[in-house]
Amino acid sequence: MRAQEAVPARLPATVSFSFERPGLTVPKFTLRVTEDGSGSYRGEQAPPPSPYPGVSTKPDPIDRGVTLTAATTGKIFALAHDLHNFNITCASKAKNIADTGKKTLLYQGPNGEGSCTYNYSDSKSVIQLTDIFLGIAATLDEGRELDRLHRYDRLGLDAAIGFLAQQASQGRALELGTIQATLRSIADDAEVMQRVRTRANTLLALVPAEVRTQ
Numbered sequence: 001m002r003a004q005e006a007v008p009a010r011l012p013a014t015v016s017f018s019f020e021r022p023g024l025t026v027p028k029f030t031l032r033v034t035e036d037g038s039g040s041y042r043g044e045q046a047p048p049p050s051p052y053p054g055v056s057t058k059p060d061p062i063d064r065g066v067t068l069t070a071a072t073t074g075k076i077f078a079l080a081h082d083l084h085n086f087n088i089t090c091a092s093k094a095k096n097i098a099d100t101g102k103k104t105l106l107y108q109g110p111n112g113e114g115s116c117t118y119n120y121s122d123s124k125s126v127i128q129l130t131d132i133f134l135g136i137a138a139t140l141d142e143g144r145e146l147d148r149l150h151r152y153d154r155l156g157l158d159a160a161i162g163f164l165a166q167q168a169s170q171g172r173a174l175e176l177g178t179i180q181a182t183l184r185s186i187a188d189d190a191e192v193m194q195r196v197r198t199r200a201n202t203l204l205a206l207v208p209a210e211v212r213t214q
Helices: 069-081 124-152 155-171 176-187 194-204
Strands: 014-020 028-034 038-045 060-067 102-109 113-116
Touching: 014 069, 014 124, 028 060, 028 124, 038 124, 060 124, 069 124, 069 155, 102 124, 124 155, 124 176, 155 176, 155 194, 176 194
Parallel strands: none
Antiparallel strands: 014 028, 014 102, 028 038, 038 060, 102 113
């Protein structure tokens, strides 16, 4: 009797969003999400100016894992499938549109792959996906700034965490669970002013239980 042949494992589908725009704090990054909500954020943080004339500094690499909620993950993949896994033209044909950055959506999965690149799109679904990924990136960027301030400038935390709370309330900063370790570190630090700790706890309460860690 022939031995049963091994069945290749099904590779999970992924959706990636890449963004490039010179002049920003993070001028280049890629957010990648798999069907189970796990993913990664990789980018290049603009280097600080060198104190020495004629000497340039290298970009600071960013490479970290992320875990998204089921709701956001489901929405990302539903929009990707509605857009035929990006086997479409995303870019608007309108002329004289301001440069808002080069964006690329990429789908890879068992049922094929596709990608499209755009500066601006007329598609509501593409705009929705763009807003989701930029909202996640905004949270991660604010999280790094909070880490920096917590280490070097605790007085600066008040304005920074207030800004994050405002962005979250307006839907511009999404998936606070991706920076929960940062928020918890601030909330548990007795040397941080109470108002900042209270705001950190308020933001932590917004993190769904499914992605909350101990």
